[in-house]
Amino acid sequence: MKKQLPLIVVAVTAIIVMAVKFIDLGDFGAATIKELDTWSQVTYEFAFLLGAINLTRLHYGNVSKKRPKWVYSVIALIAMVAAAIITLVNGVKGDVTVFVVENIANRIDSAVYALLGFYVCSAAYRSFKLKNVEATLLLGAAVLLMLAQAPIGDAIFPGISKVGEWILSVPNSAGMRGIRLGAGIGAYAASIRVILGLERSWTGS
Amino acid sequence: MDWEKLQHIDIRILYVIILVCLLIPMFKPIGLPIAISDATRQVYETIENLPDGSVIWVSHDTGPGNAPELNPMITALARQAFRKNCKIIATAFFNETVGPTLVYTHINEVAEEMGKEYGVDWINLGYRINADATMKLMVENIAEGALGVDWQGEPLDKFPIMQEVKSIRDDVDLLFVTTVGSPGYSDWMQYVAEPLNKPLTGGASLTMYSGLQHYIRSGQLKGFLGGLRGAAEYELLVGAPGKGCAGMDAQSLGHVTIIVFLILGNIGYFAAKKQRQQETY
Incomplete structure (x- = not known):
């Protein structure tokens, strides 16, 4: 039953949502969808709690078994507990909470994202070599778009930004539509497997 | 000349050059015109x-x-x-x-x-x-x-x-x-x-x-x-x-730096390849 109940809940909910979408059930249908949306919001709140529990279990396991780089798990646990205590004591909009969020969490987030620029540059330098036709096309498009996206491109090659726009708008759109259609069909097939109970990996089995 | 070196420039040098190129326009803006898409x-x-x-x-x-x-x-x-x-x-x-x-x-x-x-x-x-x-x-x-x-x-x-x-x-x-x-x-x-x-x-x-x-x-x-x-x-x-326009010069120099390093890396790649071929014969 522990494994079957989630499958039944998913199948029944999915059938209700699809029925309401494709069959005009009037006020009853609208009320049903609204109720399900509210449930969905509440479920998300619980998912956060579940996430915190899982994270604690994972890092506690790393520390207690002294797995490689377990010191980072200690830092993660301390940070998580400290943040939780500060928020509970000081409130979500409290001065200390806002200070911690703005001056520690946000700064770390910004710094990590900014570092990506350096890594991308280094990775491009080491790996972007004209080894074959495909690599040449990729490198050519990349250089052209880099120039097109920066004002210096138009200063060196007037009108290059328009060429960049065309590449993004025409060949790129064509490729993206294909990818989107493929992904959509894939998601549709995966959803049907979940509804029919054929795909059960999400239950942990 | 050892062309291999051109493919393996110390990454720290690369990082410093990118950083400098991003910082220069902040102190001395170039003011390149921006085309509207x-x-x-x-x-x-x-x-x-x-x-x-x-x-x-x-x-x-x-x-x-x-x-x-x-x-x-x-x-x-x-x-x-x-x-x-x-x-x-x-x-x-x-x-x-x-x-x-x-x-x-x-x-x-x-x-x-x-x-x-x-x-x-x-x-x-x-x-x-x-x-x-x-x-x-x-x-x-x-x-x-x-x-x-x-x-x-x-x-x-x-x-x-x-x-x-x-x-x-x-x-x-x-x-x-x-x-x-x-x-x-x-x-x-x-x-x-x-x-x-x-x-x-x-x-x-x-x-x-x-x-x-x-x-x-x-x-x-x-x-x-x-x-x-x-x-x-x-x-x-x-x-x-505002800040969007202010960041454009840094973006320009950043992109040019990456392109310059791409060119250097490829020159090194082809020159080293040619050198190896000549040594083989």
């Missing part, structure tokens, strides 16, 4: 063509990492909207901690400058968990989706703007979304823009630009601001160059 012009014209006093829904769905790219878009949008006496309803569905503060700060800065009042001309509803479900609730009843309070927990009943704007379906004229992923344009299209036939426009980080082009071509997205470049172009159209 069709996608940016379409965003500007879509907003400009709204009747005065329209209601614009602004969702700043970003986190701290992408904020420097997207914040200037919000500032410029607020300027254009308030100039037309439009009302703004703001949300931030991506990041609970920083999104609501960012959208408040950037709209409030312009609002104070232009004499617009919080709660009368604009409001910030902040973050709500499960964006998809919240959007669907707000389509019929904004207060219900926002749980009856603004981003600071103040009851919505006390704000005059919320007496006029009750639902997205009946009272909102345009959606302006800046996003870095999920929730993204597909969510806004699926649950709000397409079912209600509301115009949707906005911007996103440059990394998302290529993935959204087909929405622009299909007309589902009324123009698009692509990254910092898009923000800079929009600032120019609005007539208030």
